[in-house]
Amino acid sequence: xxxxxxxxxxxxxxxxxxxxxxAERVARTELALKNRIAASRLPAPFSVPLTVPPVLTxxxxxxxxxxxxxxxxxxxxxxxxxxxxxxWGYNGITPGPTIVASRGRRAVVRHVNALPRVHPTLRxxxxxxxxxxxxxxxxxxxxxxxDITNVGQFKDYEYPNxxxxxxxxxxxxxxxxxxxxxxxxxxxxxxxEDDLExxxxxxxxxxxxxxxxxxxxxxxxxxxxxxxxxASGMFxxxxxxxxKPWPAMPVERRKYRFRILNAxxxxxxxxxxxxxxxxTVIGTDGGLMPAPQVTPTIRHxxxxxxxxxxxxxxxxxGTRVVLxxxxxxxxQEFAHTDVIMAFDVTSEATDTTNNEVPSVLxxxxxxxxxxxxxxxxxxxxxxxxxxxxxxxxxxxxxDVINSGFxxxxxxxxxxxxxxWTIRNNSNGWFHPVHIHLVDFKILDRNGSAPAPYERGxxxxxxxxxxxxxxxxxxxxxNLGRYMMHCxxxxxxxxxxxxxxxxxxxxxxxxxxxxxxxxxxxxx
Amino acid sequence: MSTALRPTSAVPPAARARLHGSETRRRAAAAAALxxxxxxVHLAYAAPHLRQWWAYGAFFLATGAGQALFAPLILRRxxxxxxxxxxxxxxxxxxxxxxxxxYGPPLGPHARVPEVAGPIDLATTAAEVCLVGVLLTMMAPPxxxxxxxxxxxxxxxxxxxxxxxxxx
Numbered sequence: 001x002x003x004x005x006x007x008x009x010x011x012x013x014x015x016x017x018x019x020x021x022x023a024e025r026v027a028r029t030e031l032a033l034k035n036r037i038a039a040s041r042l043p044a045p046f047s048v049p050l051t052v053p054p055v056l057t058x059x060x061x062x063x064x065x066x067x068x069x070x071x072x073x074x075x076x077x078x079x080x081x082x083x084x085x086x087x088w089g090y091n092g093i094t095p096g097p098t099i100v101a102s103r104g105r106r107a108v109v110r111h112v113n114a115l116p117r118v119h120p121t122l123r124x125x126x127x128x129x130x131x132x133x134x135x136x137x138x139x140x141x142x143x144x145x146x147d148i149t150n151v152g153q154f155k156d157y158e159y160p161n162x163x164x165x166x167x168x169x170x171x172x173x174x175x176x177x178x179x180x181x182x183x184x185x186x187x188x189x190x191x192x193e194d195d196l197e198x199x200x201x202x203x204x205x206x207x208x209x210x211x212x213x214x215x216x217x218x219x220x221x222x223x224x225x226x227x228x229x230x231a232s233g234m235f236x237x238x239x240x241x242x243x244k245p246w247p248a249m250p251v252e253r254r255k256y257r258f259r260i261l262n263a264x265x266x267x268x269x270x271x272x273x274x275x276x277x278x279x280t281v282i283g284t285d286g287g288l289m290p291a292p293q294v295t296p297t298i299r300h301x302x303x304x305x306x307x308x309x310x311x312x313x314x315x316x317x318g319t320r321v322v323l324x325x326x327x328x329x330x331x332q333e334f335a336h337t338d339v340i341m342a343f344d345v346t347s348e349a350t351d352t353t354n355n356e357v358p359s360v361l362x363x364x365x366x367x368x369x370x371x372x373x374x375x376x377x378x379x380x381x382x383x384x385x386x387x388x389x390x391x392x393x394x395x396x397x398x399d400v401i402n403s404g405f406x407x408x409x410x411x412x413x414x415x416x417x418x419x420w421t422i423r424n425n426s427n428g429w430f431h432p433v434h435i436h437l438v439d440f441k442i443l444d445r446n447g448s449a450p451a452p453y454e455r456g457x458x459x460x461x462x463x464x465x466x467x468x469x470x471x472x473x474x475x476x477x478n479l480g481r482y483m484m485h486c487x488x489x490x491x492x493x494x495x496x497x498x499x500x501x502x503x504x505x506x507x508x509x510x511x512x513x514x515x516x517x518x519x520x521x522x523x
Numbered sequence: 524m525s526t527a528l529r530p531t532s533a534v535p536p537a538a539r540a541r542l543h544g545s546e547t548r549r550r551a552a553a554a555a556a557l558x559x560x561x562x563x564v565h566l567a568y569a570a571p572h573l574r575q576w577w578a579y580g581a582f583f584l585a586t587g588a589g590q591a592l593f594a595p596l597i598l599r600r601x602x603x604x605x606x607x608x609x610x611x612x613x614x615x616x617x618x619x620x621x622x623x624x625x626y627g628p629p630l631g632p633h634a635r636v637p638e639v640a641g642p643i644d645l646a647t648t649a650a651e652v653c654l655v656g657v658l659l660t661m662m663a664p665p666x667x668x669x670x671x672x673x674x675x676x677x678x679x680x681x682x683x684x685x686x687x688x689x690x691x
Contacts, residue, residue: 003660007667010675011659015652017678018617021685022624022640022648123625123691125635176636388571398575401632 025123032121032225037218039335042238043081045246046320046342052209052242053189056097058107059523065106067523068099072128072186073114079243083222088115088184094243095212095263096170096188101161103194109170110523112154113515119180122226126151127174128181132190133303134168134285134459135159136437139480144509145175145497146401153515156523162477163439164365165197166287167210167259167305175397179234179265179489180226187212187263192287201356202282203257203309209249213300213340214240214263229332231390231494232429233266237334239325241341248320248342254349255311255357257282262300266488268430268462269340270326271298273310277321279453280357283307286439286457288362293452299328301432301462303487306453309357312345319345329465330429367439367457370472374417379410381422383431383463383486383496390486390496397485397497405510409484410500412475419443420471427465431491434460436482437502440473460487480506550661551601554609555594557654561613562590564647576631586616601661609658610670613651614677620648621681625690637691 003011058066075092076084090096090111101107111130119126127150131143140147141157149155172178172186189210198204215236217225228234238245262269273279281293285305298306315321323340327333349355382393389396393409400407412418420440422433439457442450446467454461461469485497507513565587573580589612596605622628624644627635655674659667684690 003656007659007671008656010671011652011656014655014674014678015649017681018621018648018652019645021621021681021690023645025624025637026640118688118691122637124627124637125691176633387574389574398632402576 025121028121029225029227032219032223033217033227035219035221036225036237037080037220037222039237041220042336043245045336045339046248046322048081048244048247050242050247050249050341051244053093053095053098053212056091056099065108066101068107068109069112069523070096070109071112071114074116077185077243079216079240080218080222080238080245083218085218085222085224086120087224088181088186090170090186090188094185094187096186098189098191098210099170100191100193101159103161103163103165103192105161107159107161108523109157109159110154110520111149111157112518112520113149113151115151117151119184122180124177124180126181127177128186129173129175130155130157130170131173132157132159132168132170133434134166134305135161135190136163136477138478138507138512139482139509140507140512142436142482142509143173144481145173145178145397145483146405147510147514148174149515153517154520155513155515161192163192164287164362165194166192166285167261167283167307168192169212169261169263169305171263176493179228179493182263182489183216183226183234183265184224187214189259189261191259196362197288200288200358200361201354202358203255204354207255207351207354208257208259210259210261211241211341212261212263213269215267215337216240228490231490233332233488233490235267235332237337239337239340246336246339246341248344250346251312251343252347252349253313253315253317253345254352255309255313255355257307257309259283259305259307260300261305262302264302266302266490267331267337268302268328268432269300270328271300271340272296272324272326274322274324275315277314279308279310281306281308281453281456282357282361284454284456285459286367287365289456290363290365290368291360292357293455295451295453297326298453299451299462299464301430301460301487302489303432303434304458304460304462310343312343313349315345317345317347321345328430365457367441367473370417370441370474372419372443372472375419375472376416377412378419378421381409381420381433381484383422383424383433384426385429390491390494392484392496392498395498396495398495400497400499405481405499407499408481408501409498412500412502414479414503415474415476417472417474420473421468422461422463422471423468424463425466430465431463431486431488431496432460433463433484434487435471435473435484437478438473438475440471443470443472445469475502478506479503481509547601547661550657551597554597554654554657554661557650557657558590558593558597558609561647561650561654562587562594564643565590575633579628579631582619603663603666606658606661607666610655613655614674617648617651617655618677620644625685
């Protein structure tokens, strides 16, 4: 007996729900990619002025603590001229406001999740977890991926600020949705200052400029397109610096300090100046280096920070110095991804104080004094693609969840020194590896000394194609469980993340200080 | 207007029964083939899902085994209860698929994170929808009407939830 027409129609309605609803999200991404804005409609490089994110003011301060309030919210941003872009920003801007902390003063940052309940195109249920990248925070305030804050909740993060001066940043770390959350704009800078750094005659104030670099794809209406290329990586055709496409910055004929953060989801850069002149690197992820290093290029992986000094005094007024990207392998290249921004020399120096680079910066940095002879253990961490998944030693964050968060990749004692060998046998991809809680020193890469610009305290190491890197680190100052993962956030979401525990009896990262429902009490 | 077969009085009852029997066998064979195709995909993907979480893997194994066993059952015993079980089972599998690709799996390490639909899983679901359609043709008219109404009600509910924003 065949189906009647009416029954066929009903079966068709059923089939449409079964097939079109699941396919809708994919179709939306494909349509967005088809509607990608034409290169001819993008602003010409260096036609937009650079802006710097505002510094956040505390809502209240006590003798030893500053209290800050941040709302994670959607907003319409002016990124491409003439178009509005829906972003998710800390206080509605991206990059978020910069927090400037003094070493020794605690900070409490309240994060309220007021984002939409569902992502506008990917349609996932939204939650967040805020990681202060580079801070030795307690486990419950470290942005542990599964310690989530749902929409309509808030969490007060406590930061000790006991570490030396450094450029760190806060960004989303929500389990399995970090890449699209951060891509929507959930990232901001956090600077810790201390007396040593203030006392050095390096550029300060308006000559100390943060540069957060990120790449993005846009539709012809200005909306962001997230395409992770089958969980391999998200690559955009527009390079943004502090949220502006290929900006230009007027500079005086003197030295500037730039705190460069690679805030991209998956793109690494090889920085170089169009003049061929070198950078003077004075700081890495963990703050000032023992001594400055001069280098013509910097291979800059996601989440790494390099503080560089560029001396514009040698260039005549009217010179344009372009910050170029020599495009490391295994990144997608587009028409203008080979340039990042420009510096236009427009005037003589109006202030020549703090215009030096001393030959010694921070010789007593404890991490840089670690010696392999101190190591109590050596471990191998193998970053590889296995069975269609991104894994560390063959394990993933799924395995950690399935273990009830008990699965550990390492279990050092408090203040133990260990050497970890991080290995990437593949030639098809690179992994910037981030170890939470600690700073480390790079001992060697493929048996050779690390690059000059890496000779400072680090918390992310660029693990290039076919590379093996040895790191030495001291585990502390906190007890508890912390993550280690690839900072290609697409890899992290597809589960190249594991954890280690320092000592025993540390606070539980999920249950010790969970997010609470709004309304929040006053700070 | 109906597209149903309309046996005429000119066809003798015995010939009509033979005609009906061969028609049922053809449909049972089609249902078995579709079920085996879907089973093959579920069993082939059981291992990676088992690696994600034992329950995901168990779901794929149970689904694949059920669909594989259904094939000989529908061929040898195309009884009403077998047909009804085939419809119910496959509709449940399709429902779980829609949920996993829109809201995300309700449990496990990927809870609430929607998976991306791909060509293989869409093709498998299309096979299951066709399987439900073939099984419908093997049902007696009153049951068939009832099941078709349930299917459309289910689909309308899903679309309504989507349009209201309750289903991401």
